[in-house]
Amino acid sequence: xxxxxxxxxxxxxxxxSGPVTRAERSASVRPAANGHGVCLISVxxxxxxxxxxxxxxxxIDCPGVVxxxxxxxxxxxxxxxxxxxxxxxxGYEALAAxxxxxxxxxxxxxxxxxxxxxxxxxxxxxxxxGFGAMNVMLLSVAVWxxxxxxxxxxxxxxxxxxxxxxxxxxxxxxFRSALVVLRGGRLNMDVPxxxxxxxxxxxxxxxLLQGGxxxxxxAAVTLLxxxxxxxxxxxxxxxxxxxxxxxxxxxxxxxxxxxxPDGSLEWIALHAVAKGMILHIDAGExxxxxxxxxxxxTDLDRSLVTGEAMPVAAxxxxxxxxxxxxxxxxxxxxxxxxxxxxxxAEMMRMLxxxxxxxxTYVRIADRAARLYAPVVHLLAVATFAGWxxxxxxxxxxxFVAISVLIITCPCALGLAVPVAQVVAAGRLxxxxxxxxxxxxxxxxxxxxxxxxDKTGTLTTGTPMxxxxxxxxxEQREASKALAMQSRHPAAQAIAAHLPEVACEVADAVEVxxxxxxxxxxxxxxxxxxxxxxxxxxxxxxxxxxxxxxxxGAPALSFDLSETLRPGAVDTISDMQSSGIxxxxxxxxxxxxxxxxxxTLGIAEAHHGMTPARKVGVLEDLRDRGHRALMVGxxxxxxxxxxxxxxxxxxxxxxxxxxxxxDFVFLRDGLDAVATAQDVARAxxxxxxxxxxxxxxxNCIAIPLAVAGLVTPLIAALAMxxxxxxxxxxxxxxNGKRAAAPLQSVERGPVAIPA
Amino acid sequence: MTILTLLIPVTLVMGAVGLGAFFWSLHxxxxxxxxxxxxxxxxxxxxxxxxAYPPGHSGTTKEKTP
Numbered sequence: 001x002x003x004x005x006x007x008x009x010x011x012x013x014x015x016x017s018g019p020v021t022r023a024e025r026s027a028s029v030r031p032a033a034n035g036h037g038v039c040l041i042s043v044x045x046x047x048x049x050x051x052x053x054x055x056x057x058x059x060i061d062c063p064g065v066v067x068x069x070x071x072x073x074x075x076x077x078x079x080x081x082x083x084x085x086x087x088x089x090x091g092y093e094a095l096a097a098x099x100x101x102x103x104x105x106x107x108x109x110x111x112x113x114x115x116x117x118x119x120x121x122x123x124x125x126x127x128x129x130g131f132g133a134m135n136v137m138l139l140s141v142a143v144w145x146x147x148x149x150x151x152x153x154x155x156x157x158x159x160x161x162x163x164x165x166x167x168x169x170x171x172x173x174x175f176r177s178a179l180v181v182l183r184g185g186r187l188n189m190d191v192p193x194x195x196x197x198x199x200x201x202x203x204x205x206x207x208l209l210q211g212g213x214x215x216x217x218x219a220a221v222t223l224l225x226x227x228x229x230x231x232x233x234x235x236x237x238x239x240x241x242x243x244x245x246x247x248x249x250x251x252x253x254x255x256x257x258x259x260x261p262d263g264s265l266e267w268i269a270l271h272a273v274a275k276g277m278i279l280h281i282d283a284g285e286x287x288x289x290x291x292x293x294x295x296x297x298t299d300l301d302r303s304l305v306t307g308e309a310m311p312v313a314a315x316x317x318x319x320x321x322x323x324x325x326x327x328x329x330x331x332x333x334x335x336x337x338x339x340x341x342x343x344x345a346e347m348m349r350m351l352x353x354x355x356x357x358x359x360t361y362v363r364i365a366d367r368a369a370r371l372y373a374p375v376v377h378l379l380a381v382a383t384f385a386g387w388x389x390x391x392x393x394x395x396x397x398x399f400v401a402i403s404v405l406i407i408t409c410p411c412a413l414g415l416a417v418p419v420a421q422v423v424a425a426g427r428l429x430x431x432x433x434x435x436x437x438x439x440x441x442x443x444x445x446x447x448x449x450x451x452x453d454k455t456g457t458l459t460t461g462t463p464m465x466x467x468x469x470x471x472x473x474e475q476r477e478a479s480k481a482l483a484m485q486s487r488h489p490a491a492q493a494i495a496a497h498l499p500e501v502a503c504e505v506a507d508a509v510e511v512x513x514x515x516x517x518x519x520x521x522x523x524x525x526x527x528x529x530x531x532x533x534x535x536x537x538x539x540x541x542x543x544x545x546x547x548x549x550x551x552g553a554p555a556l557s558f559d560l561s562e563t564l565r566p567g568a569v570d571t572i573s574d575m576q577s578s579g580i581x582x583x584x585x586x587x588x589x590x591x592x593x594x595x596x597x598x599t600l601g602i603a604e605a606h607h608g609m610t611p612a613r614k615v616g617v618l619e620d621l622r623d624r625g626h627r628a629l630m631v632g633x634x635x636x637x638x639x640x641x642x643x644x645x646x647x648x649x650x651x652x653x654x655x656x657x658x659x660x661x662d663f664v665f666l667r668d669g670l671d672a673v674a675t676a677q678d679v680a681r682a683x684x685x686x687x688x689x690x691x692x693x694x695x696x697x698n699c700i701a702i703p704l705a706v707a708g709l710v711t712p713l714i715a716a717l718a719m720x721x722x723x724x725x726x727x728x729x730x731x732x733x734n735g736k737r738a739a740a741p742l743q744s745v746e747r748g749p750v751a752i753p754a
Numbered sequence: 755m756t757i758l759t760l761l762i763p764v765t766l767v768m769g770a771v772g773l774g775a776f777f778w779s780l781h782x783x784x785x786x787x788x789x790x791x792x793x794x795x796x797x798x799x800x801x802x803x804x805x806a807y808p809p810g811h812s813g814t815t816k817e818k819t820p
């Protein structure tokens with residue numbers, strides 16, 4: 001059975017773009033070496049080694065497949081085909097037969113290639129720097145322990161021969177980044193780093209040529225090694241979260257089935273869809289552009305617009321926004337607007353605008369560098385001038401000035417922040433929270449407002465039957481049987497609620513927008529909207545919830561309601577008592593919003609919010625100087641998630657929502673919000689302590705350097721000691737006990753009458 | 755001290771060999787699917803790290819996604 005919408009099934013997620021067409025599959029095959037074709041298939045539900053073996057064995061038996069390799073980490077399968085024109089469809093069918101959802105992976109959908117290459121490149125740089133650091137250190141130790149004359153000069157020469165190529169190779173990430181920001185007329189941490197490393201190298205080379213006894217090759221190379229390690233940790237954290245969260249926004253179908261003038265159906269690419277065309281949209285597909293229904297009745301999932309997953313009935317004449325999910329019946333539609341003007345395109349524009357506005361956030365290390373770099377550079381210049389005035393020897397002055405730069409190089413800063421954040425990320429991951437990048441933690445520690453979406457965030461978004469008629473075993477069995485015929489979430493809730501064994505049902509027909517009708521034990525029976533069921537029932541009373549009736553018998557109704565997420569009550573009250581006002585934004589109607597707000601004690605609740613108005617609320621908060629945390633899950637929250645100062649989404653959220661959010665929590669409980677906030681605050685505290693330690697270190701080291709007392713040995717010792725100190729301090733984050741879990745997690749769901 | 759003329763090159767060569775081995779393992783894709791490889795050790799059939807590449811293909815050139 002296919003799944004209806006993102007909100008209704010926690011385990012299996014349907015391809016948001018509906019069934020994958022053959023044209024799309026073929027388009028995903030790329031030519032590779034040896035004339036073979038390669039296609040990458042995203043298989044989100046590979047979960048273990050057995051899956052890997054099963055998938056590979058099944059694929060290798062398919063016609064046209066030369067080799068297949070599943071990647072468990074990335075949840076992808078790489079299939080090699082005999083040539084680039086081979087149809088990969090048998091492979092997809094084999095995967096579908098095994099029960100895996102397979103979707104072609106379009107390289108343009110994934111991260112830019114440069115981001116993927118960063119990891120191995122950094123690793124290579126670390127390896128080279130590590131090699132250099134070890135060897136140069138070995139030679140330096142010999143020099144420090146008293147190597148004399150020729151031996152010392154030879155050792156210096158060998159150090160130089162190792163250090164120069166190593167710095168040229170392993171220093172690239174810093175040089176490149178420093179160049180980029182300098183060109184933009186700004187400063188970040190990489191500027192003082194690059195400068196210190198390069199000057200240390202230049203100074204040491206000139207010392208070497210003159211046969212001097214102070215060279216800093218070891219300092220330059222170990223510095224690079226430490227800093228690269230910090231940078232790699234940062235990178236690793238982001239990668240891990242990214243691959244776990246997977247799936248970028250794939251809201252938009254890649255094409256549509258167009259009805260030609262002769263009545264035939266043809267698949268056309270999305271950009272070729274023009275205004276006035278007639279399209280056919282099957283049940284389970286997403287509407288690609290803004291359209292009006294010409295023929296057919298159906299139920300729609302308009303969660304993209306309203307955030308509400310409860311289906312809405314639609315009939316000819318209804319206008320649908322792009323991105324709406326067609327649930328129950330096939331429809332013929334007329335295209336109202338070209339693709340670029342569709343609701344979905346508008347949402348995408350809003351999202352990218354919101355993301356740009358947030359990218360102005362400057363990470364704490366870079367903010368520190370903005371203060372730090374000018375001070376240090378001025379200090380070096382002043383030292384140079386001072387020594388020149390006193391001694392008149394420009395060479396000695398340059399040596400002392402450069403040693404100031406080397407010793408003040410923000411090694412601790414570059415290491416302190418990423419190590420603290422990696423440790424925090426590990427702790428969050430153990431609590432089932434994934435973090436996109438380190439800056440999210442910094443931002444989360446600053447919040448003074450919290451904004452929650454209602455459906456799917458404060459509530460679970462899945463309807464549940466809270467009460468239904470008792471006794472009447474025959475009716476209950478028949479209800480279950482009819483409910484199982486439908487993909488409607490209400491029907492699924494009913495089917496899940498009734499423990500009875502379903503009886504036989506004949507001639508079952510789903511009437512889109514109304515319900516299911518069938519024959520049970522020869523009697524006509526209906527399950528669906530109360531008014532529709534009342535048409536055949538004996539009593540014309542109209543209940544609000546769904547109802548069931550045999551023809552001529554009384555109608556029996558079900559009460560459906562949504563349930564609060566576990567931990568919601570405590571999380572909201574904790575936040576409010578700790579001085580963070582909570583606002584609720586929902587696309588739902590006023591009555592239900594008011595009810596949830598009252599249950600949770602939220603004073604400020606907005607109903608009927610469109611995606612644009614949600615973004616408006618967040619922008620308004622920002623303009624008033626507030627830093628808001630947005631917690632939301634729906635497609636309609638995507639832009640708001642990106643517009644907020646920091647954002648969280650449950651793992652049940654739509655793909656786009658998870659991509660836009662900074663944190664994704666995997667467990668059901670909303671107490672993840674409180675946990676994340678605690679960890680963020682603890683991390684911010686440790687980072688501040690680390691900065692304090694770094695400043696204290698500099699207070700001791702700078703006078704020594706200015707006085708010209710720094711030898712390579714002191715530089716190496718001081719820098720390693722300060723790095724180890726901040727790493728040790730950051731590791732303390734790991735040892736702290738996690739906050740006791742909230743009691744309400746055990747309390748079970750709280751029902752809100754719908 | 756003449757022993758140093760031998761020992762230092764030996765150290766460097768040993769380091770370089772280690773570095774080369776690491777580069778090779780990185781290049782041949784051994785770090786691409788760490789959790790998958792941990793499971794693959796349980797498979798009965800002989801599983802080569804680069805089975806995904808067509809036979810005859812050396813496997814040392816990592817194709818980048820276009």
